[in-house]
Amino acid sequence: MLQDAKALLLDSQNPDGGWGSAKGKRSNTEATSLAVMALELLEQDSKAAHIRNGITWLTQRQSADGSWPLNDSAKTSSWTTAMVMLALGLWPEHQSRVVSAAKWALQQEGNRPGLLAHLLFALTFKKKALDIDVDLLAWPWTSGSFSWVEPTSYYLIALKKLKGKLTGTNSDERIKQGEMMIYDRICKDGGWNYGNNAVLGENLWPYPDVTAIALISLQDHAAAEANRQSMRALQEMLKDVHSGLALSWSVICLLLYGQDTTKWKELLAQDFEKTRFIGETKSIALSVLALSDGAKYFRV
Secondary structure, three states: OHHHHHHHHHHHOOOOOOOOOOOOOOOEHHHHHHHHHHHHHHOOOOOOHHHHHHHHHHHOOOOOOOOOEOEOOOOOEEOHHHHHHHHHOOOHHHHHHHHHHHHHHOOOOOEOOOHHHHHHHHHHOOOOOEOOOOOOOOOEOEOOOEEOHHHHHHHHHHHHHOHHHOOOOOHHHHHHHHHHHHHHOOOOOOOOOOOOOEEOOEEOOOOHHHHHHHHHHOHHHOOOHHHHHHHHHHHHHHHHOOOHHHHHHHHHHHHHOOOOOHHHHHHHHHHHHHHHHHHOHHHHHHHHHHHOOHHHHHOO
16 A cells, blocks of 8 residues: 555656645645655655655745745745644754744744624624633634644644754743643544634534644643543544545554554555545545654654
């Protein structure tokens, strides 16, 4: 399966050196970062041309402030900066770029709920439109927008891996704030939704991919009751999951928590054989990371 996945990744690399969401799509930062990480695991030569070209695509697109946009047409910096930090962090020669990105990330925070939340309150006469602590400002998808669980999780993973190189910064404070925000958004019975745990008084349900990513970001608090509850929720959700994306993140998460992944790895490989994940770069690359030794890239 891994060699088939590698062939798909190599075949879908764009002439500019990057990868898009699928073969023939515009190169983007997320897909390129994950593809480079996956191919690094499968190559004996980390300086292979396809890896080198992918790294070049990434390094040429770093903004002066240290961040990355999603793609060449995007005008604003994005959450994909965290993913590049994880990818380029594999190569010592790019550490200065990664640290520059981290220092940019430490200055970013999400906004509080705006006019829409207040309007919902006014129309429904409910005490709280969103059942969250709006003072916990973590990371948004793009600069200046609302904090979300998934981008916050990516930044936490990347920043925690870099803590030793961030002395003299506000890294401890921002990491703590991000962790508090994620725990504040936990769903009633564990796990995480994409945004909030409830809206207009109604509990929202968790998703396996977001739950796995959040748990990965909180792996250094594995003994916390919220982590244990969410791990149970994730394992329950996995009984009905056939998404390559969700299975891959879940396997990576379970590995980092020392759980048995045999059944889920087998299911992931079977689903790949059936669909090739419709050629989606992100899912293919993540499946490589999950089925090989890729969990180490997310270990803090």
